[in-house]
Amino acid sequence: MQIAVARLPDQHVLRENLSVPGLADAIHVAAHGNVGERSWLMPSDRLLIHYEAEVAINRPNLAIEALPADPLPTLPADVVEYLLPSRYCPVDTMHAATDDLFGGLTGGAGVLAVRDWIGGHLSYVPGASHAGTTALDTFHAREGVCRDYAHLLVTLVRGLGIPARLVSAYAPNVTPPDFHALAQVWLAGSWHLIDATGMAEPSHTAIIGVGRDAADISFLTIFGSATLNEQAVVVSLL
Amino acid sequence: MQIAVARLPDQHVLRENLSVPGLADAIHVAAHGNVGERSWLMPSDRLLIHYEAEVAINRPNLAIEALPADPLPTLPADVVEYLLPSRYCPVDTMHAATDDLFGGLTGGAGVLAVRDWIGGHLSYVPGASHAGTTALDTFHAREGVCRDYAHLLVTLVRGLGIPARLVSAYAPNVTPPDFHALAQVWLAGSWHLIDATGMAEPSHTAIIGVGRDAADISFLTIFGSATLNEQAVVVSLL
Amino acid sequence: MQIAVARLPDQHVLRENLSVPGLADAIHVAAHGNVGERSWLMPSDRLLIHYEAEVAINRPNLAIEALPADPLPTLPADVVEYLLPSRYCPVDTMHAATDDLFGGLTGGAGVLAVRDWIGGHLSYVPGASHAGTTALDTFHAREGVCRDYAHLLVTLVRGLGIPARLVSAYAPNVTPPDFHALAQVWLAGSWHLIDATGMAEPSHTAIIGVGRDAADISFLTIFGSATLNEQAVVVSLL
Amino acid sequence: MQIAVARLPDQHVLRENLSVPGLADAIHVAAHGNVGERSWLMPSDRLLIHYEAEVAINRPNLAIEALPADPLPTLPADVVEYLLPSRYCPVDTMHAATDDLFGGLTGGAGVLAVRDWIGGHLSYVPGASHAGTTALDTFHAREGVCRDYAHLLVTLVRGLGIPARLVSAYAPNVTPPDFHALAQVWLAGSWHLIDATGMAEPSHTAIIGVGRDAADISFLTIFGSATLNEQAVVVSLL
Numbered sequence: 001m002q003i004a005v006a007r008l009p010d011q012h013v014l015r016e017n018l019s020v021p022g023l024a025d026a027i028h029v030a031a032h033g034n035v036g037e038r039s040w041l042m043p044s045d046r047l048l049i050h051y052e053a054e055v056a057i058n059r060p061n062l063a064i065e066a067l068p069a070d071p072l073p074t075l076p077a078d079v080v081e082y083l084l085p086s087r088y089c090p091v092d093t094m095h096a097a098t099d100d101l102f103g104g105l106t107g108g109a110g111v112l113a114v115r116d117w118i119g120g121h122l123s124y125v126p127g128a129s130h131a132g133t134t135a136l137d138t139f140h141a142r143e144g145v146c147r148d149y150a151h152l153l154v155t156l157v158r159g160l161g162i163p164a165r166l167v168s169a170y171a172p173n174v175t176p177p178d179f180h181a182l183a184q185v186w187l188a189g190s191w192h193l194i195d196a197t198g199m200a201e202p203s204h205t206a207i208i209g210v211g212r213d214a215a216d217i218s219f220l221t222i223f224g225s226a227t228l229n230e231q232a233v234v235v236s237l238l
Numbered sequence: 239m240q241i242a243v244a245r246l247p248d249q250h251v252l253r254e255n256l257s258v259p260g261l262a263d264a265i266h267v268a269a270h271g272n273v274g275e276r277s278w279l280m281p282s283d284r285l286l287i288h289y290e291a292e293v294a295i296n297r298p299n300l301a302i303e304a305l306p307a308d309p310l311p312t313l314p315a316d317v318v319e320y321l322l323p324s325r326y327c328p329v330d331t332m333h334a335a336t337d338d339l340f341g342g343l344t345g346g347a348g349v350l351a352v353r354d355w356i357g358g359h360l361s362y363v364p365g366a367s368h369a370g371t372t373a374l375d376t377f378h379a380r381e382g383v384c385r386d387y388a389h390l391l392v393t394l395v396r397g398l399g400i401p402a403r404l405v406s407a408y409a410p411n412v413t414p415p416d417f418h419a420l421a422q423v424w425l426a427g428s429w430h431l432i433d434a435t436g437m438a439e440p441s442h443t444a445i446i447g448v449g450r451d452a453a454d455i456s457f458l459t460i461f462g463s464a465t466l467n468e469q470a471v472v473v474s475l476l
Numbered sequence: 477m478q479i480a481v482a483r484l485p486d487q488h489v490l491r492e493n494l495s496v497p498g499l500a501d502a503i504h505v506a507a508h509g510n511v512g513e514r515s516w517l518m519p520s521d522r523l524l525i526h527y528e529a530e531v532a533i534n535r536p537n538l539a540i541e542a543l544p545a546d547p548l549p550t551l552p553a554d555v556v557e558y559l560l561p562s563r564y565c566p567v568d569t570m571h572a573a574t575d576d577l578f579g580g581l582t583g584g585a586g587v588l589a590v591r592d593w594i595g596g597h598l599s600y601v602p603g604a605s606h607a608g609t610t611a612l613d614t615f616h617a618r619e620g621v622c623r624d625y626a627h628l629l630v631t632l633v634r635g636l637g638i639p640a641r642l643v644s645a646y647a648p649n650v651t652p653p654d655f656h657a658l659a660q661v662w663l664a665g666s667w668h669l670i671d672a673t674g675m676a677e678p679s680h681t682a683i684i685g686v687g688r689d690a691a692d693i694s695f696l697t698i699f700g701s702a703t704l705n706e707q708a709v710v711v712s713l714l
Numbered sequence: 715m716q717i718a719v720a721r722l723p724d725q726h727v728l729r730e731n732l733s734v735p736g737l738a739d740a741i742h743v744a745a746h747g748n749v750g751e752r753s754w755l756m757p758s759d760r761l762l763i764h765y766e767a768e769v770a771i772n773r774p775n776l777a778i779e780a781l782p783a784d785p786l787p788t789l790p791a792d793v794v795e796y797l798l799p800s801r802y803c804p805v806d807t808m809h810a811a812t813d814d815l816f817g818g819l820t821g822g823a824g825v826l827a828v829r830d831w832i833g834g835h836l837s838y839v840p841g842a843s844h845a846g847t848t849a850l851d852t853f854h855a856r857e858g859v860c861r862d863y864a865h866l867l868v869t870l871v872r873g874l875g876i877p878a879r880l881v882s883a884y885a886p887n888v889t890p891p892d893f894h895a896l897a898q899v900w901l902a903g904s905w906h907l908i909d910a911t912g913m914a915e916p917s918h919t920a921i922i923g924v925g926r927d928a929a930d931i932s933f934l935t936i937f938g939s940a941t942l943n944e945q946a947v948v949v950s951l952l
Binding site for chain 3: 741743744745746752754756786787788789790791794795798799800801803804806807845846875926929930935937
């Protein structure tokens with residue numbers, strides 16, 4: 001399980017409460033890229049999880065258009081993996097199409113061209129995708145939800161030679177209300193949030209975790225079997 | 239580029255020479271899981287790489303049959319990612335078939351059951367697969383090369399709840415001679431080498447790098463375009 | 477649209493009424509393999525279709541176990557295409573696995589071995605598949621609905637060198653009630669019905685249409701866009 | 715085996731010789747859509763096939779730009795199947811992208827827009843594709859051979875509501891010399907040849923067979939196993 005807001009320099013958890021009746025002894029391990037924490041839960045029966053937090057976010061909405069891409073050999077060792085293909089982001093398979101659509105573009109301008117292409121060619125359709133939907137599926141289906149938008153952006157941006165990763169988060173104004181998925185791109189020496197759906201602003205986004213793609217940051221990964229009875233997410237600005 | 243033998247507790251590089259004429263300033267970054275090193279090369283024209291090393295390996299051929307799987311919540315934080323689906327190892331998609339074939343098996347016995355199933359159902363056929371071939375493709379094609387064998391083993395083993403990752407290596411007796419791919423599985427608190435093709439013994443395997451799958455440990459990842467003119471790998475026991 | 481019961485030697489339509497208010501002039505064309513009829517409808521707005529029929533079926537539940545497969549060169553010209561790969565039945569891709577599981581089996585015994593394998597390894601799970609699900613997807617997902625069961629049976633049977641095709645039908649005892657999909661296999665010179673789900677008996681099955689796979693016999697193929705508001709199928713024995 | 719030039723109103727076989735030493739008794743069956751013939755061969759050992767023909771073609775290079783698409787309900791019953799998805803032409807999966815690229819276009823103008831898009835975005839690369847490559851794979855790989863070009867054209871044209879099918883043929887100027895694959899589209903009541911690669915002119919194309927896609931018109935379909943030792947195709951204008 002990974003649902004708690006991460007401790008990060010630009011977001012501070014003011015108040016937080018995680019309640020899992022009957023499972024006080026959840027075990028925590030650091031999550032991918034050392035952003036956030038995963039908890040292992042071993043329920044025997046019905047599981048009820050309640051999480052509530054108040055978060056102060058101090059992350060400006062930067063203009064990334066002018067930011068340059070870093071030369072590949074200067075990338076930190078732990079950033080390189082975010083250039084490579086992953087489960088839902090088949091950079092290799094989509095490389096030719098990426099080149100055909102965005103060849104010659106790079107840096108922040110390239111990232112924004114990708115985001116604008118997605119905004120102009122995809123429709124936000126809840127239920128259009130399923131657990132196995134990859135960025136390639138979304139590329140030709142031309143529809144999906146936040147996770148699909150983020151996977152497509154990450155895949156195309158990696159194809160431009162820019163590291164990109166998936167981010168799970170809480171954000172207000174997500175319709176319908178749910179966990180949100182967006183992306184971070186590596187430009188000018190650091191990670192920058194970008195939302196292909198246009199729903200969330202960086203300054204209002206409480207990051208839970210990061211990963212290569214949704215396989216790494218699922219809010220709930222099941223080993224064994226389980227049924228989701230009900231789920232509700234409420235995010236509001238104070 | 240990732241072709242140099244890794245510095246590891248159980249393998250010592252006695253002598254090593256990497257020659258890349260005209261590119262003395264290749265830049266090194268640590269590779270995945272801090273095993274091995276990647277080099278960035280920026281050739282403008284024809285590139286000739288020569289690498290030669292003598293390695294002393296002190297890694298016994300352990301019997302893993304009796305080793306238990308670690309309970310999931312006790313896994314170190316940096317091992318958890320090797321349980322999850324990746325580019326060529328769609329654990330999620332293959333979960334039902336894994337369960338159908340190997341349900342109830344676990345630990346070293348489960349790993350060996352997977353290895354034996356692969357040995358009994360796959361044929362080693364150079365040229366049968368291509369760059370995009372996943373473990374799922376191999377599962378129904380029932381043929382492939384070392385990389386395909388390793389991907390299938392890694393995917394099925396992860397499906398049993400046991401962390402597994404891909405390993406690139408040099409090994410003698412690989413036919414035809416080439417870079418070799420095998421796997422490591424996490425049992426009883428450490429990584430253990432296992433070769434689904436049966437070609438390489440742990441005690442004769444010089445590890446280059448590790449990763450979630452071949453996307454992470456390709457001996458050469460191209461950004462831009464290049465043509466492979468010729469390649470030769472020679473490994474011998476001293 | 478293809479929902480009317482076909483006129484066939486072994487099933488007689490005693491009474492039939494198709495009502496499509498405001499579209500009296502639907503145009504009929506023969507369906508695939510000259511079994512059944514398709515109707516073209518060009519609705520401008522909301523479309524309400526009501527179809528009702530009483531059918532006398534004179535089709536014995538034959539034991540196919542002892543029936544031989546016909547030698548390939550003796551197959552009638554219009555039967556050959558049912559040996560080949562089609563949209564949802566990638567015979568080629570699954571050939572190695574088919575051979576591995578059923579190699580050496582042929583004729584009615586081979587068909588029943590396939591049906592029994594499916595019965596023993598798949599779970600009937602409404603909602604588990606989607607419009608693009610192929611026999612290959614079902615082979616490793618190990619779950620699906622009648623259409624998925626039929627696609628898998630057709631694909632595996634073709635892999636044994638026996639022509640097989642998909643059949644849409646009405647049958648009682650289908651749970652939940654819906655259009656039903658099953659298969660026909662070509663043995664000993666004629667087509668024989670077989671239901672991989674075990675829900676429908678040949679003697680109680682009113683055939684609508686046949687085709688290479690679901691792409692050919694969809695009850696409704698949309699050119700343009702449309703939304704399905706509601707659908708109900710009721711089948712009962714008199 | 716399907717390699718003989720078809721008997722058609724617009725192409726006349728002046729002279730023809732098929733030699734298959736030791737297999738005088740090949741059995742012929744009509745091929746798909748009643749264009750061409752398939753032969754069943756049952757070799758026990760090494761098979762040597764030699765085919766030679768002289769063909770007079772009387773097929774003008776028509777301008778199809780101005781030809782209208784036929785209204786769907788007026789399509790002959792045996793043409794309707796060429797609108798539907800098939801093994802290598804997943805019309806359904808590519809519908810959204812087709813609509814996005816060519817929405818609003820129809821008839822001969824639509825067909826030519828598709829052909830020009832393919833000409834502008836694909837590279838002809840022998841060896842880039844394999845036996846399982848679909849139109850969808852080619853759509854994002856942006857490269858392939860004649861068969862891939864033809865599959866992509868057929869899929870996109872069907873997506874415009876225009877029947878389209880694959881054609882195997884002999885044509886001069888195919889580079890490298892080989893069997894050629896192109897397409898036929900149904901406009902204004904008849905089939906019209908079109909070559910997405912631009913290599914072959916209708917007036918110089920000797921049609922062998924037609925089908926939904928390559929699954930139907932493979933020059934050699936193997937039941938059992940076989941190895942292709944050598945193959946040569948020579949086509950010249952007299």
